[in-house]
Amino acid sequence: MRSLEYRSPRFHANFDVDFITGDFMFRGSCVDVSHSGVRARFPQEIPEGKSGSLILHHPLRKSIITVSVVYLQKDQVGFAFFEPTIGDREVLNHLVSLLDR
Numbered sequence: 001m002r003s004l005e006y007r008s009p010r011f012h013a014n015f016d017v018d019f020i021t022g023d024f025m026f027r028g029s030c031v032d033v034s035h036s037g038v039r040a041r042f043p044q045e046i047p048e049g050k051s052g053s054l055i056l057h058h059p060l061r062k063s064i065i066t067v068s069v070v071y072l073q074k075d076q077v078g079f080a081f082f083e084p085t086i087g088d089r090e091v092l093n094h095l096v097s098l099l100d101r
Helices: 086-099
Strands: 016-021 024-033 037-041 051-058 061-073 076-081
Touching (some): 037 061, 051 086, 061 086
Antiparallel strands (some): 016 051, 024 037, 037 076, 051 061, 061 076
């Protein structure tokens, strides 16, 4: 029997993102967003387990949130939101509302 695990709905996205960790910045493109994380494509390799700031360059609003890399799959990187603050949650709610149109 399979266990049922709740996953936040994902919303398709297509805008630029920057991942900043230490002295390095990686530029990529957002694939989708949920209340628990972001999936993005990057041309360069990003080490799993790194944490840093993810800048989301949505055309209507630029947002910055703290994330950690939780998985790598070919050119895609899965980011989980790292202990989001109330302000981070407000940013995410607004971003999801923009994508859910």
